[in-house]
Amino acid sequence: MPALPDLLFYAFAGLTLLFGFLCVANPLTRNPVTSAMFLVLTICSLAGLFVLLNAFFLAAVQVLVYAGAVMVLFLFVIMLLDLKEEERRQLNKVALGAGSVAVAVIAGILIKAVMSAKPAAEQLVEGTTKPLGRILFTQYLLPFEILSLLLLVAMVGVILLSKKELK
């Protein structure tokens, strides 16, 4: 009988991959809203995996920023655009086959590379707010400030792009 964290790992990993598959290649529907909803579920299962890896702060940020802010943005844009046409289009069978082969080869290469790596020593590190905040505001202070500048630039750029007419 495996330990509980191992069982939880298999559960969350299976859910992540299942929802991820349903997000990109749902066999029943090609509605973008369905894809967005499955992306939310994928991200929430990933947050579960983060908790299992002791990255508690990142799990919270993942749910807040990705499943909250980013997905609301996605849904807004999906509902802003009229995407009814998507469901009437034919899938390009050749492109789908070639893409699947390429993806399978890349997955094989990645997994082979992972398996040939040496396992690291088992140690414990807790990604709670306190140690993460300490390292963020000492060692990584400059990248942190640059990041805030990047967010400002993105905000100004988005406002400029969404104006009615560009001058």
Place this chain on the structure above:
Amino acid sequence: MQVGLHHYLVVSALLFSLGLLGVLARRNLLVIYMGLELMLNAANLALVAFSRYNANLNGQVMVFFIITVAAAEVAVGLSLIVALYRKRQSAHVEDLTSLKL
């Protein structure tokens, strides 16, 4: 078998492949964008797993930065898609061939 670094890395590789499949197989710009998000998340998972099994918090700080940059990237990308849709009335990559020779 004890769950270790390899397990997480395999999940990360599979998730990355799923995202790549979405980018290659789907023809809707928004769903392609969701595939990109999946690939970013797969990289995040690998970084957090490395951070956990090397007892080093730098990986988690990197993931924090990636999440922030991804949020900015999504905002800019989606506003570009909206601007494109206004001009061409389509969010379908097969309709966007004006750069084709």
